[in-house]
Amino acid sequence: MNQSVTLTTPDFVKNPYPFYDEIRSIQPIYKGNFFKYPGWYVTGYEEASLILKDIRFQNRVPIPETTKKYENLKNVQNKMMLYQNPPDHTRLRAFVRERFTFRALEQYRPIIEEIALVLLQKVKDQKKMNVISEFSFPLASLVIAKMLGVPEEDKDLFREWALTLIKTIDLTRSRQSLVKGNDTIMAMRTYFKELIAKRSQHPKEDMISLLVAEGQNGDKLTEEELLSTCILLVIAGHETTVNLISNSVYCLLTNPTEFHKLIENPSLIESTIEECLRYESSTQMTARIASENVSLNQTEIKKGDHVYVFMGAANRDPKQFANANVFDITRNPNPHLSFGAGIHFCLGAILSRMEAQIAIQTLLQNTVNLRLDTDDVQWRNLTGFRALEELPISFS
Numbered sequence: 001m002n003q004s005v006t007l008t009t010p011d012f013v014k015n016p017y018p019f020y021d022e023i024r025s026i027q028p029i030y031k032g033n034f035f036k037y038p039g040w041y042v043t044g045y046e047e048a049s050l051i052l053k054d055i056r057f058q059n060r061v062p063i064p065e066t067t068k069k070y071e072n073l074k075n076v077q078n079k080m081m082l083y084q085n086p087p088d089h090t091r092l093r094a095f096v097r098e099r100f101t102f103r104a105l106e107q108y109r110p111i112i113e114e115i116a117l118v119l120l121q122k123v124k125d126q127k128k129m130n131v132i133s134e135f136s137f138p139l140a141s142l143v144i145a146k147m148l149g150v151p152e153e154d155k156d157l158f159r160e161w162a163l164t165l166i167k168t169i170d171l172t173r174s175r176q177s178l179v180k181g182n183d184t185i186m187a188m189r190t191y192f193k194e195l196i197a198k199r200s201q202h203p204k205e206d207m208i209s210l211l212v213a214e215g216q217n218g219d220k221l222t223e224e225e226l227l228s229t230c231i232l233l234v235i236a237g238h239e240t241t242v243n244l245i246s247n248s249v250y251c252l253l254t255n256p257t258e259f260h261k262l263i264e265n266p267s268l269i270e271s272t273i274e275e276c277l278r279y280e281s282s283t284q285m286t287a288r289i290a291s292e293n294v295s296l297n298q299t300e301i302k303k304g305d306h307v308y309v310f311m312g313a314a315n316r317d318p319k320q321f322a323n324a325n326v327f328d329i330t331r332n333p334n335p336h337l338s339f340g341a342g343i344h345f346c347l348g349a350i351l352s353r354m355e356a357q358i359a360i361q362t363l364l365q366n367t368v369n370l371r372l373d374t375d376d377v378q379w380r381n382l383t384g385f386r387a388l389e390e391l392p393i394s395f396s
Ligand code: HEM
Pocket: 059, 081, 082, 083, 093, 144, 232, 233, 236, 237, 238, 240, 241, 244, 277, 281, 282, 283, 286, 287, 337, 338, 339, 340, 341, 343, 344, 345, 346, 347, 348, 349, 351, 352
């Protein structure tokens, strides 16, 4: 029988890990009703990994099908690969898959290095910066803008849109955030329709031109799918990578022993970013719905049940990770679930790892005496994402 666990959102947002540990120790698949969402809360590593890889647990648009409101938002989300299941998921992912391989992305390495350096040169004399607004956000947004072929000067518009849309898929969402999301998606549709029209007349080397060509080449990709793919990539490329870079800086500055290990041994950069991904994952949770009755490690999940998979909790499961609550940049192996698993495994994993490694390396090579300028950071009011409001640091 379940013990009952209570939770307040502010405590959770500040530090979700004690809550994860508590419900995992009761049941790694816990039947609960947190944030007013009844369902199975998955915090065990083995269970999370099995569910993410099992296509009987399907991805779905987070707004109930029966709701007549927010139609625009629902229609656009419905056509995103993230919320599709095979065979449409396989088809949609295939259009962009090749652009996100290690080989294809290597060409962006010098561009990312240059952007990181230019951003740090801008703040060099002031000896301090807000990591999010002056470093991680401009870096991640310039990279995705280049890849997609979105005008760089529109990056603030995209930041605003990304912040709004993230709220519509989080368990903390309110009616107002859905209304705002519904309007935002209309603005994004108009924006991308114009851009798509331009690229179909004058194609370039970017991803939007490639997708436009695919769309025109038979019935492979509909106009609505093309719009949804652009919107998904621009949001995913902005939000999560900004947080990966900022959370990595935060993890290092709040764990000085590990930080000095990295300064002394820069070749630890890859395992450092993997540990930052595990320890403060920018994506904490993803949701599924059971398409049939499933029996999983003695838990009977019924068709139609909602399942909330907390990767942030699985990443701290002591059955999988020794000293799971300790930040250790030499951890090896480190099979965290921060990029998900199975068919929806993050398309941008290689790109965002590359961006984070370059960002941290460039920061360390160009500053000394890095320190946090606050001892009270604020986390954004989200449950599925781990995102700082601001991250002020200073350096010599
Ligand atoms: C350039 C940056 C990124 C891009 C373009 C990107 C893009 C995507 C896309 C298109 C998907 C859907 C894949 C599918 O359904 O087949 C996805 C899934 C996912 N991404 Fe990313 N992503 C980026 C960065 C990140 C980062 C930094 C994280 C977290 C640390 C992350 C975590 C995830 C997770 C957990 C999923 C799976 C969600 C699920 O299974 O429900 N992404 N990403």
